[in-house]
Amino acid sequence: MANYPIILSQTKFTHRDTLQYPYEERGLQFGDGVYEVIRIYNGKYYLLEEHINRLFRSAEAVKIALPFTKDELTNLLNTLLQKNEVETDAKVYLQATRGSAPREHTFPEDVPANVYAYVTALSRNLEFLKNGVGTITKRDVRWENCYIKSLNLLPNVLAKQEAKEHGCYEAILHKDGFVTECSSSNVYLVRNGEIFTHPATNNILHGCVRIRVEQFAKKLGIPFNEEGFSVEDIALADELFLSSSTSEIMPIISVDGKTIADGKPGATTKQLQAEYEKDAVILPNQVTQTT
Known part of the structure; x- marks a missing residue:
């Protein structure tokens, strides 16, 4: 299986072992977030636009403000593949949560969303x-x-x-x-x-x-x-x-x-x-x- 160490966090790229969020993270404590799984064939995304559109629809439905436009996210996800030198079949898991804040049911104010994406090898069954x-x-x-x-x-x-x-x-x-x-x-x-x-x-x-x-x-x-x-x-x-x-x-x-x-x-x-x-x-x- 391929080793893909570079992940996307917010709008930056980092090694997967260095990513950390506080334990008071709303995705962790409330499931307060949305996600997408995007297929890759021969190093290229399949239905990327459709997945990005759905991510934005889901985020809007639960009132999460994403820190980028659709075009910016497209560029970031393409860069993620390039940095990991993905050339085979794989998938990207992409998640956005309401952010990190003291645990209260109501939305925190002025807290940015937590967003990350990473690549995993995935052969066809x-x-x-x-x-x-x-x-x-x-x-x-x-x-x-x-x-x-x-x-x-x-x-x-x-x-x-x-x-x-x-x-x-x-x-x-x-x-x-x-x-x-x-x-x-x-x-x-x-x-x-x-x-x-x-x-x-x-x-x-x-x-x-x-x-x-x-x-x-x-x-x-x-x-x-x-x-x-x-x-x-x-x-x-x-x-x-x-x-x-x-x-x-x-x-x-x-x-x-x-x-x-x-x-x-x-x-x-x-x-x-x-x-x-x-x-x-x-x-x-x-x-x-x-x-």
């Missing part, structure tokens, strides 16, 4: 992308503003951990009998050649890859319906798949131990994977060349 993954279902007990990519992820963490304990990749969340999304990804059902997924309301994260999935579907002439589907509909699905920056477009082949269709990634999912690889300019080890 070709086996899962090619063969698909298993999932479980869980009741969605999260708050009503999931469109904000906030640090308050405990329900997501617990759902993801339960999926792991069942030997599965993800947990499909549902509210009032209808599927919302997964613990760390958006989810889609394919039936009779059409894609169905939960509308982009406050109840789900508006995924950056989700935007691309809709665009790919329109390009391919595949109906893309922002219509919720029920847990019961899963058993009737021709295909299921999920999407996120780290999972890409991932086939789902089982839910709660029950096989979806023939238990293999479907034709629609493979078409979308091929479009993703072209869009992200993924050159080596392409999934669509190995299937």
